[in-house]
Amino acid sequence: MATQSTTDVAIEARGIAKRYDDELALDHLDLRVDAGTCFALLGPNGAGKTTTVNVLATLTPPSAGDARVAGYDVGREGAAVRARLGMVFQESCLDAKLSAREHLVLSARIYRVPERRARVSQILDEFGLGEVADRPTRTLSGGQQRRLEIARAVLHGPGLLFLDEPTVGLDVAARAAVWDRLRAMRDAGSATLFLTTHSMEEAEALADRVGILDRGRLVACGTPATLKAELGGDRVWIRVEREAGAREALAGVVGVASVEAGARGLCVRVDAAPRRLAELVRRAEPYGIAEVEFARPTLEDVYLHHTGHEYAVDGGETTS
Numbered sequence: 001m002a003t004q005s006t007t008d009v010a011i012e013a014r015g016i017a018k019r020y021d022d023e024l025a026l027d028h029l030d031l032r033v034d035a036g037t038c039f040a041l042l043g044p045n046g047a048g049k050t051t052t053v054n055v056l057a058t059l060t061p062p063s064a065g066d067a068r069v070a071g072y073d074v075g076r077e078g079a080a081v082r083a084r085l086g087m088v089f090q091e092s093c094l095d096a097k098l099s100a101r102e103h104l105v106l107s108a109r110i111y112r113v114p115e116r117r118a119r120v121s122q123i124l125d126e127f128g129l130g131e132v133a134d135r136p137t138r139t140l141s142g143g144q145q146r147r148l149e150i151a152r153a154v155l156h157g158p159g160l161l162f163l164d165e166p167t168v169g170l171d172v173a174a175r176a177a178v179w180d181r182l183r184a185m186r187d188a189g190s191a192t193l194f195l196t197t198h199s200m201e202e203a204e205a206l207a208d209r210v211g212i213l214d215r216g217r218l219v220a221c222g223t224p225a226t227l228k229a230e231l232g233g234d235r236v237w238i239r240v241e242r243e244a245g246a247r248e249a250l251a252g253v254v255g256v257a258s259v260e261a262g263a264r265g266l267c268v269r270v271d272a273a274p275r276r277l278a279e280l281v282r283r284a285e286p287y288g289i290a291e292v293e294f295a296r297p298t299l300e301d302v303y304l305h306h307t308g309h310e311y312a313v314d315g316g317e318t319t320s
């Protein structure tokens with residue numbers, strides 16, 4: 001019999017794999033998401049993000065491994081898992097003939113939402129759909145349809161939300177409003193969020209922890225701050241007119257780990273760059289400074305580093 005777990009872990013997957021014919025779409029993934037947090041899964045097209053969501057949401061069985069989601073086993077207690085989820089699919093799955101309001105009323109009925117009509121009207125307004133609420137969905141714009149799908153997923157106040165590339169196609173204001181809404185759910189401790197995205201901005205805006213998936217494997221996982229710190233220090237790019245000798249001069253500055261030549265000039269890897277900047281500039285001056293640029297690693301750098309592009313000099317070279 002299904003028993004509600006008392007643990008604070010919302011998702012725990014051990015060695016989940018998914019094989020399609022001769023392709024291993026998920027290669028024995030271990031994953032843990034604490035309750036009340038937001039986890040973002042990043043990765044190139046075909047990395048296995050949607051497959052991961054589908055396995056965790058019990059829409060497809062894993063070929064190996066097991067997972068507990070919202071306290072229940074995805075293999076043996078699928079119905080209990082599904083009852084606790086909200087889901088935004090990557091592919092739209094609305095009925096073209098139904099209106100936005102009809103979609104939401106139907107969902108409210110299925111999940112036995114109290115004060116159905118009032119709740120539906122409220123959420124239509126919250127998602128900026130009040131004015132188009134009674135038109136057939138096929139007459140809504142792409143972004144309006146996407147908003148409707150997110151509204152439908154959160155309507156019944158699920159404890160766990162899976163969002164597969166939720167904000168693709170939304171305008172800037174709508175996207176910010178959706179982020180605010182999702183953040184509020186997480187901050188209230190009322191929901192765990194598991195999202196996939198290609199937007200580093202979205203991951204930065206929402207995620208407590210980020211996982212990077214590449215060819216079915218989790219190649220990095222941690223808080224954005226930790227992942228950035230693991231890349232190893234800041235970068236200062238100094239373009240000088242005469243490179244001969246400049247490299248050696250810069251390498252002698254305290255805190256410098258390496259100096260490499262590249263498309264944007266000399267790339268100096270250095271700890272605590274703001275404190276070293278004056279000395280770096282002083283040493284570079286005799287070689288004719290054309291440009292100085294300073295950057296901390298971003299999540300995009302982390303992503304490129306782990307998915308086959310090195311974060312080094314021009315960020316564009318494939319290392320594999």
Ligand SMILES: Nc1ncnc2c1ncn2[C@@H]1O[C@H](COP(=O)(O)OP(=O)(O)OP(=O)(O)O)[C@@H](O)[C@H]1O
Pocket residue numbers: 020023025043044045046047048049050051052090
């Ligand atoms: N039903 C299926 N049958 C066969 N192969 C599949 C099926 N679904 C997914 N795959 C394969 O599994 C791999 C992972 O696909 P998945 O949809 O999980 O990737 P994704 O990371 O979500 O990519 P995207 O960013 O493009 O949405 C891909 O190589 C894909 O071709």
Ligand SMILES: [Mg+2]
Pocket residue numbers: 049050051090164
């Ligand atoms: Mg996908």
